[in-house]
Amino acid sequence: MKVKILLCSMLILGSLSYAAEADSVAQEVMSEVKNIEAEYQALVQKEMERKEEFRQEKEALEKEVQELKERQLGREELYAKLKEDAKIRWHRDEYKKLLKRFDEYYNKLEQKIADKEQQIVELTKLLEVLN
Numbered sequence: 001m002k003v004k005i006l007l008c009s010m011l012i013l014g015s016l017s018y019a020a021e022a023d024s025v026a027q028e029v030m031s032e033v034k035n036i037e038a039e040y041q042a043l044v045q046k047e048m049e050r051k052e053e054f055r056q057e058k059e060a061l062e063k064e065v066q067e068l069k070e071r072q073l074g075r076e077e078l079y080a081k082l083k084e085d086a087k088i089r090w091h092r093d094e095y096k097k098l099l100k101r102f103d104e105y106y107n108k109l110e111q112k113i114a115d116k117e118q119q120i121v122e123l124t125k126l127l128e129v130l131n
Contacts, residue, residue: 051130058123065116068109075106 082102086095
């Protein structure tokens with residue numbers, strides 16, 4: 001009888017210790033899953049912030065391109081006037097120098113616009129990928 005009681009108590013103690021181990025393993029797993037979920041949410045938040053930065057940069061570039069294009073609007077009229085003045089005015093050489101500077105300025109302006117538009121295209125593609 002004592003042997004049966006001893007065996008039953010050992011069996012009960014063994015099952016209790018096994019249940020305690022299973023609970024601690026389950027708690028460890030749940031804790032690890034929660035940590036992974038928290039890291040995932042932090043990464044998603046960083047991604048959203050970066051996406052917003054790209055969107056704001058794109059808007060700023062679009063505004064800048066619009067301003068640069070507005071500078072280009074009166075170009076043809078002034079260019080024609082300078083070209084004509086370079087032919088008929090007293091200070092032809094001065095007008096020709098001015099016309100050359102005018103061409104250089106607008107060539108740089110066009111290049112700048114093209115570069116900014118390329119950046120906008122790249123940002124647009126990047127934002128499409130991030131969506």
